[in-house]
Amino acid sequence: MRLTVNGRDHEVDADPDTPLLWVLRDRLGLTGTKFGCGMAQCGACTVHMDGTPVRACSTPLAAAEGVRITTIEGIEGKVADAVVQAWVALDVPQCGYCQSGQVMAAAALLAENPRPSDTDIDAAMSGNICRCATYQRIRAGIHEAARLLEA
Amino acid sequence: MLPFRRAAAQPLSRRRFLVVSGAAGAGLTLAFHIPGAAAAGPAASAAPAAVSPFNAYLTVAPDGTVTVLSAHLDMGQGIYSGIATLVAEELDADPVAVRVEGAAGNPALYGNVAWGGAAQGTGGSTAMTSSFERYRRAGATARAMLVAAAAAEWKVPAAEVTVASGAVTHPSGRRAGFGDLAAAAAALPVPEDVPLKPPGAWTLIGTEAFRRVDSRAKATGRQIFTIDLSLPGMLTAVIARPPLFGATVASVDDAAARAVKGVVAVVPISRGVAVIARDTAAALKGREALTVEWDRSAAETRGSDALMAEYRRLAAQPPTAVAERRGDPDSAFAGAARTIEASYEFPFLAHAALEPLDAVARRDGDVVEVWGGHQIPDLYQALAARAAGVTPDKVRLHVMMTGGGFGRRAVADGDVVVEAVECARAIDWQAPVKVLWTREDDMTGGRYRPMYLHTVRAALDAAGNPVAWKHRIVGQSILAGTPFEGMVRDGVDVTSVEGVSNTPYTLPNLLVELTTTKTGVPVLWWRSVGHTHTAYVMETMIDELAAAAGRDPVEYRRALLRDHPRHRAVLDLAAEKAGWGDPLPAGRFRGVAVHESFHTYVAQVAEIAMDERGGFRVERVVCAVDCGIAVNPDQIRAQVEGGVGFGLGAVLHSQITLTDGVVDQGNFDTYRVLRMDEMPAVEVHIVPSAEPPTGIGEPGVPPIGPAVANALAAATGRRVRVLPFDRAESA
Ligand code: FES
Numbered sequence: 001m002r003l004t005v006n007g008r009d010h011e012v013d014a015d016p017d018t019p020l021l022w023v024l025r026d027r028l029g030l031t032g033t034k035f036g037c038g039m040a041q042c043g044a045c046t047v048h049m050d051g052t053p054v055r056a057c058s059t060p061l062a063a064a065e066g067v068r069i070t071t072i073e074g075i076e077g078k079v080a081d082a083v084v085q086a087w088v089a090l091d092v093p094q095c096g097y098c099q100s101g102q103v104m105a106a107a108a109l110l111a112e113n114p115r116p117s118d119t120d121i122d123a124a125m126s127g128n129i130c131r132c133a134t135y136q137r138i139r140a141g142i143h144e145a146a147r148l149l150e151a
Numbered sequence: 152m153l154p155f156r157r158a159a160a161q162p163l164s165r166r167r168f169l170v171v172s173g174a175a176g177a178g179l180t181l182a183f184h185i186p187g188a189a190a191a192g193p194a195a196s197a198a199p200a201a202v203s204p205f206n207a208y209l210t211v212a213p214d215g216t217v218t219v220l221s222a223h224l225d226m227g228q229g230i231y232s233g234i235a236t237l238v239a240e241e242l243d244a245d246p247v248a249v250r251v252e253g254a255a256g257n258p259a260l261y262g263n264v265a266w267g268g269a270a271q272g273t274g275g276s277t278a279m280t281s282s283f284e285r286y287r288r289a290g291a292t293a294r295a296m297l298v299a300a301a302a303a304e305w306k307v308p309a310a311e312v313t314v315a316s317g318a319v320t321h322p323s324g325r326r327a328g329f330g331d332l333a334a335a336a337a338a339l340p341v342p343e344d345v346p347l348k349p350p351g352a353w354t355l356i357g358t359e360a361f362r363r364v365d366s367r368a369k370a371t372g373r374q375i376f377t378i379d380l381s382l383p384g385m386l387t388a389v390i391a392r393p394p395l396f397g398a399t400v401a402s403v404d405d406a407a408a409r410a411v412k413g414v415v416a417v418v419p420i421s422r423g424v425a426v427i428a429r430d431t432a433a434a435l436k437g438r439e440a441l442t443v444e445w446d447r448s449a450a451e452t453r454g455s456d457a458l459m460a461e462y463r464r465l466a467a468q469p470p471t472a473v474a475e476r477r478g479d480p481d482s483a484f485a486g487a488a489r490t491i492e493a494s495y496e497f498p499f500l501a502h503a504a505l506e507p508l509d510a511v512a513r514r515d516g517d518v519v520e521v522w523g524g525h526q527i528p529d530l531y532q533a534l535a536a537r538a539a540g541v542t543p544d545k546v547r548l549h550v551m552m553t554g555g556g557f558g559r560r561a562v563a564d565g566d567v568v569v570e571a572v573e574c575a576r577a578i579d580w581q582a583p584v585k586v587l588w589t590r591e592d593d594m595t596g597g598r599y600r601p602m603y604l605h606t607v608r609a610a611l612d613a614a615g616n617p618v619a620w621k622h623r624i625v626g627q628s629i630l631a632g633t634p635f636e637g638m639v640r641d642g643v644d645v646t647s648v649e650g651v652s653n654t655p656y657t658l659p660n661l662l663v664e665l666t667t668t669k670t671g672v673p674v675l676w677w678r679s680v681g682h683t684h685t686a687y688v689m690e691t692m693i694d695e696l697a698a699a700a701g702r703d704p705v706e707y708r709r710a711l712l713r714d715h716p717r718h719r720a721v722l723d724l725a726a727e728k729a730g731w732g733d734p735l736p737a738g739r740f741r742g743v744a745v746h747e748s749f750h751t752y753v754a755q756v757a758e759i760a761m762d763e764r765g766g767f768r769v770e771r772v773v774c775a776v777d778c779g780i781a782v783n784p785d786q787i788r789a790q791v792e793g794g795v796g797f798g799l800g801a802v803l804h805s806q807i808t809l810t811d812g813v814v815d816q817g818n819f820d821t822y823r824v825l826r827m828d829e830m831p832a833v834e835v836h837i838v839p840s841a842e843p844p845t846g847i848g849e850p851g852v853p854p855i856g857p858a859v860a861n862a863l864a865a866a867t868g869r870r871v872r873v874l875p876f877d878r879a880e881s882a
Pocket residue numbers: 034035036037038039040041042043044045046055056057058
């Protein structure tokens with residue numbers, strides 16, 4: 001199977017029903033994408049497929065062929081930079097385990113909606129669990145990133 | 152997290168098992184002995200004279216980077232950054248040139264001072280208490296040695312050498328970085344009793360200047376957790392685990408599992424059957440293909456409803472122990488103007504840290520190495536040694552940054568650590584093995600916050616003041632049957648009653664009784680331990696008494712806390728900042744709670760908004776906290792914000808139930824936790840203090856449940872006494 005991840009092509013020898021998550025982590029060594037639930041409940045495995053956030057744990061390899069996959073390691077550009085900058089400025093992470101997924105979800109939100117309201121944030125981010133409950137800072141981080149992008 | 156209390160340093164009295172000893176009332180000292188393992192834990196005093204800080208508490212790279220070696224596991228609570236602040240402050244290091252790594256394997260260096268210093272560990276919100284003196288001293292001593300090295304090299308008096316932001320300078324224009332001097336400094340004699348900065352000279356402690364050391368790595372996916380490790384040739388194992396607590400393997404048919412591409416071995420281990428494969432996907436597929444027959448003869452087959460029914464029956468019978476008795480409750484009840492009774496039920500709770508349990512083990516030469524979120528390293532070293540068939544000195548632990556813990560990484564039998572060693576040994580150490588638990592393994596794997604039942608009777612005098620209080624708690628002991636069992640005194644596991652038996656409220660006639668139950672469901676400390684349920688009962692019951700007396704809940708508490716100024720100070724501050732007493736918009740209501748845990752005082756005012764259907768949303772939580780000297784104010788705020796969210800999710804939604812012994816919840820679809828859309832706005836106000844720093848990882852959790860319950864009672868008159876709120880609603 002042929003995969004395009006972070007702008008590079010990879011030939012992967014795996015069953016088509018293998019979850020994309022394990023291919024990214026175990027085969028390609030892209031461990032920034034995390035395993036938290038394995039059933040699209042927590043968002044720790046969020047990656048972008050053609051810019052749209054998806055759950056890699058519940059995406060079979062077969063569905064990942066022919067699309068551009070971006071992981072936390074490969075995300076770049078103004079929006080991603082603003083999100084990371086805001087996350088660092090506000091010290092958003094605690095354990096940090098959910099944060100790759102949070103950053104990917106936040107970047108996708110901001111790419112679509114550069115000035116999200118709290119309601120927009122609730123809608124876009126409630127699929128991403130943070131057991132450390134850093135939600136308040138994630139929310140503030142998204143607003144801060146939006147401000148940085150506007151400036 | 153571990154409930155160990157502060158201890159005075161004292162010699163250990165060794166017992167048959169491990170244990171814990173302490174002069175009466177002076178606190179507890181932790182040590183342990185594991186049958187079948189070579190002696191582990193403390194032999195000598197934990198305070199050797201004048202340890203060189205170099206390579207013990209910090210290392211300095213040639214480029215001047217300071218790496219602090221942390222005695223405490225960072226599970227997200229930020230202790231790496233806290234300890235780095237202490238070192239950087241005294242060392243006058245450049246904050247951005249400070250890194251932190253976990254350290255283990257030397258109780259004399261890393262023993263938890265707050266537990267008596269005998270064993271290393273993180274828990275009971277003690278890490279800052281244990282570190283405050285030690286790591287400042289390490290920084291100050293290292294600084295003195297760097298200065299001495301510069302003075303010797305430059306042939307100038309040490310008093311003329313200054314250090315600032317990682318640079319060592321002399322008025323002559325001489326200048327060196329830490330990296331230039333470290334080797335010479337480390338070879339010098341270690342000065343004793345280097346003075347520490349007076350608090351007035353602090354530039355990092357107590358300020359916003361020192362930020363978390365790990366935010367960028369975590370925001371960019373570069374932070375490496377145990378699950379991310381990849382060693383040459385490493386295999387991944389998942390384990391088929393018993394479907395019931397106490398079931399054991401009867402027979403295995405592994406033909407189909409072995410036929411799965413990528414599966415390397417299927418081996419029995421002490422906790423089930425391990426499927427070891429080239430990668431995670433193959434291991435999971437292999438486990439699905441595995442057939443295991445289980446022997447259920449010794450298994451727990453009761454459901455949680457049956458257990459609670461049994462607890463209700465036990466609550467009506469004489470208790471197994473008395474935890475606290477003051478005055479003469481019986482006569483006080485006889486003369487009371489009125490009495491109020493209530494009973495409360497609390498479910499099992501899973502920790503559900505987002506990084507599932509994991510560990511990596513390998514043998515390299517004659518040394519066995521284990522990577523993981525080692526919360527009690529000395530104990531795990533001994534357990535790993537026993538599982539590996541080597542002596543503890545042949546075990547090296549690597550302490551990894553850990554994706555949440557909430558108590559789950561501190562287990563008496565070292566679960567995943569031992570599993571990884573057993574797997575690697577089962578394949579003759581031919582490859583490193585990573586053991587990974589799935590979410591379902593974690594959710595159904597036990598080690599829950601125990602189920603509890605409380606019954607309370609309170610007597611009021613004519614003025615509405617409580618004159619007597621009888622309190623009975625029914626539930627499992629967390630410590631029983633573990634190497635920490637020595638902490639159980641006269642049948643009382645303090646983790647079952649803490650927060651009630653030591654209530655600060657003026658209750659002249661008090662009886663606290665405990666009935667300790669036994670079930671087959673394994674239990675464990677869960678962020679804030681006993682306070683998870685005792686604060687809820689005390690703070691909602693006091694609220695109910697205030698309402699019965701027709702008094703304001705804040706004023707009523709103040710009056711009953713007259714001998715407890717720190718409780719009163721946080722209560723007053725939270726009330727003031729929340730605008731307690733000010734009118735609220737229609738549909739909004741407030742509730743308050745105040746509780747001390749782990750020597751930290753927290754008050755919270757929750758503000759809820761009712762909706763048309765009788766539901767509510769928690770909109771705002773105003774917190775006041777007194778944790779002594781606030782080393783990193785922003786991390787204190789972060790821990791309290793997170794504690795509120797963690798505790799709120801639990802009281803609203805979370806419960807583990809069992810049907811005929813089988814756990815009903817498997818993943819986050821059925822075990823609900825707080826999500827973004829339910830997170831309130833949290834404000835945290837810190838009481839200025841010159842007292843020694845106390846914990847902050849846990850104390851934000853206990854007050855939120857009762858504060859919200861009290862707000863709901865203010866709104867509706869309804870008292871939620873069966874948790875979670877979800878269940879009470881559907882009941
Ligand atoms: S691991 Fe994919 S959503 Fe949780």
